[in-house]
Amino acid sequence: MRAVDAVIECLKAEGVEVVFGLPGGANLPQYDAFYDAGIRHVLVRHEAGGGHAAAGYAKATGRVGVCFATSGPGATNVVTPIADAMMDSVPTVFITGQVRTDLLGTDGFQETDVVGITMPIVKHSFMIQHPLEIPRAIHEAFHLARTGRPGPVIVDIPTDLARADIPYEPVTDIHLPGYQPTHDGNTKQIRQAAKALASARRPVLYVGGGAINANASEEVRELARLDNFPVTCTLMGLGAFPAPDPQWLGMLGMHGTRTANYAMDEADLIVAIGARFDDRITGKLSEFAPRAKFVHIDIDPAEISKNIPAHIPIVGDAKNIVAKLVKEYRALEGVDHTRLEAWWERIRGWQEKHPLRYEDSEGTEIKPQYLVEALYEATGGDAIVTTDIGQHQMWCAQYFHFDRPRRWLQSGGLGTMGFGLPAAMGAKVGMPDETVICLAGDGSVQMNMQELATCAQDGIDIKIFISNNGYLGMVRQWQELFWDKRYSQVDMGQFPDFVKLADAYGATGFRFENKTTLVDDIKKAIATPGPVMVDVRVTREENVYPMIAPGAAARDMVG
Incomplete structure (x- = not known):
């Protein structure tokens, strides 16, 4: 069979049920194999969205997440999700297309040394040099990704090798002499x-x-x-x-x-x-x-x-x-x-x-902390929650009380803005019967908002709540506290109109501005079929406390 068909057989043998990806010139042979592969493929709008979706899938299910990307910019677009998965020990396999072997090293069209670029941020990488290497490389990639300390593994396949015919036999004897993680402890x-x-x-x-x-x-x-x-x-x-x-x-x-x-x-x-x-x-x-x-x-x-x-x-x-x-x-x-x-x-x-506390508003204004409390009350805590990076993430960690594992999906070590929406998408694909909520900031949500189209097209029923204060909130907080309130390039204004944007993407949009009805409003949004995006207008200048200032000791917390 063709090597690309062997890749599909390897994925099936590894129990893969879904792949996130985007086709391009160098991985066209692989996408031809997907035509009748029998594995679900989710067509993302940007490779970074595919990588974060694979991570969200892995975090929610405990299984290996899989992302496909083409060569050149397709491969470089997954560098951030790869680094993110490495920092947070997420079991993921990235299969990238590469230019023909006769073009390697010539600066051919859409050629990049993805193995070299990602070497510091992967658990392991395979640069395929002969088509017969492909089946074993795929299986070893999954073994490495899920065992020991989990992490991302790359398999880079030149397009001419992907098209080659090979005698395929299932690989069942994975033994890597230089890789023997200790499991039992002394x-x-x-x-x-x-x-x-x-x-x-x-x-x-x-x-x-x-x-x-x-x-x-x-x-x-x-x-x-x-x-x-x-x-x-x-x-x-x-x-x-x-x-x-x-x-x-x-x-x-x-x-x-x-x-x-x-x-x-x-x-x-x-x-x-x-x-x-x-x-x-x-x-x-x-x-x-x-x-x-x-x-x-x-x-x-x-x-x-x-x-x-x-x-x-x-x-x-x-x-x-x-x-x-x-x-x-x-x-x-x-x-x-x-x-x-x-x-x-x-x-x-x-x-x-020293309980967690904040000063609530006297009128109908929504404090961002209360938004999290309202989300918790509306869901009864029974939801998978992703966030982006910033103030809303910290408030969610403080006020949404998680009682089970794999319900709180985060970009921790790398702190990647734009993680939340595609991660929620991946989580919902992996756990379709769960309520999946993305709590985002108005700044971070725009970094991978294009995946709302993926959700609408594939019927991926996630609920996105935007804590909208019109600022890059955490940067503004640091500028207030440590830079004499010199607010430099943090005002996001009120762009775009998220309700209209949701409609343009084929999702449902809401705007909530009244705290007295917020819990019921959230319940209505969650009950609405299909992907939903909610613009929640919150207090503009609110800080996350308590806080350990940079370089300070834990005993010297402020706020």
């Missing part, structure tokens, strides 16, 4: 971690997105229940532990709760589960958690002690390790189960003194 170190937990008087469980990637949420909850351990999650880890729970301290980090950040600052033991101590969590690194010893559980050995030295490093799969940690803790004798009473008394004091 038993001695796990036992040491259990003993450290049993003797700690001010412990905190610090849970990141790796716990969700590993499907370890149940194990994390079981560990927390052993001895009433306080739990905080990163932005990427929200949902790994139920937000309404009494043991929940809230999100930590730059816009986390004072309780979570103060607890980390005063803890004597921090157990990090699938988290990487990034700068948005630690604040001033030299002053982060100065009293604590650290247990660091991570599938990626490169992350352990990268930023914060680990006293007890444990390399492996979070689900396996936390389950073993629970077992070892239960086997300990003489544990004082009353030792955390004073710690919880201190934590409750912070919670009473």
Whole structure:
């Protein structure tokens, strides 16, 4: 069969049900194979939309997301989604077309060295040099993307090799001698971690997105229940532990709760589960958690002690390790189960003194925080939520209380504006029976708004709520706080008219401006069939608090 038909067979063997992509000259052979492939293809309007949709699909389902792009600008358009997937450990496979092999290195039409360009931001890449390599490369790409620390893998296929006839045989024996991730963890170190937990008087469980990637949420909850351990999650880890729970301290980090950040600052033991101590969590690194010893559980050995030295490093799969940690803790004798009473008394004091709060409007004006609360009330919390990047994202993390994993889909490490809409599209394709909401800013939503056409054409029923303050809100906040309120190039005006634009795209548009009817209005929008875009006019100048100023310590939060 043709090599491109073999690619389709490989996708089927890997259980792929949907591909996001856009055809072009160099991947035309692959799209000819799609003509009667029997795999759903979602035709995106921009390759970046396809890449983010693949990530949204992967985050919502736990399966590998797949994106196709052509050579040259098609391939460079997926560079941002690839970097995004790398930063957030998202299992994705990008299959790009390439110019004919006789044109490689000649600056041929739409030639780019996509493997070279993306080398720092992929887990692995394959540059196909012979058509017989294609089936094994596809299967190895999926194996690499989904195992160990998940991440993006590229397969770059020259168009002449894609058209070649090859004898196809299914590949079932994937064995990569140089790639053997550790999954089980060291038993001695796990036992040491259990003993450290049993003797700690001010412990905190610090849970990141790796716990969700590993499907370890149940194990994390079981560990927390052993001895009433306080739990905080990163932005990427929200949902790994139920937000309404009494043991929940809230999100930590730059816009986390004072309780979570103060607890980390005063803890004597921090157990990090699938988290990487990034700068948005630690604040001033030299002053982060100065009293604590650290247990660091991570599938990626490169992350352990990268930023914060680990006293007890444990390399492996979070689900396996936390389950073993629970077992070892239960086997300990003489544990004082009353030792955390004073710690919880201190934590409750912070919670009473420093709850999340904002000053609500007196009239009908909608505060952006209230928009999130209204979304939560209207959905009962039963929705998959994506956001873009900015103030609305932080307010959503603070006020929408996620009680399950894979309900909160984010661009965390890269912070990509334009992520939310296509990610919601991918999530809805993967989870068609779920309510999928994108909360966007008026600035960020315009970066991939063209995918509204994809949603309308394919009947992808997502609901987009735009927190519209007419500013690039987070940049404006920083200019207010740190640049003497010199508002330089952040005023977005009231362009475009989102209601008219929704209509032009074949979606339904609404505009909401009255807080007294907002919950009912949101319910109406969610009940409207097909893709819906809602322009919600909110307070123009509102800041996200609390906040750790750049370079400051967590104990010095403001707001």
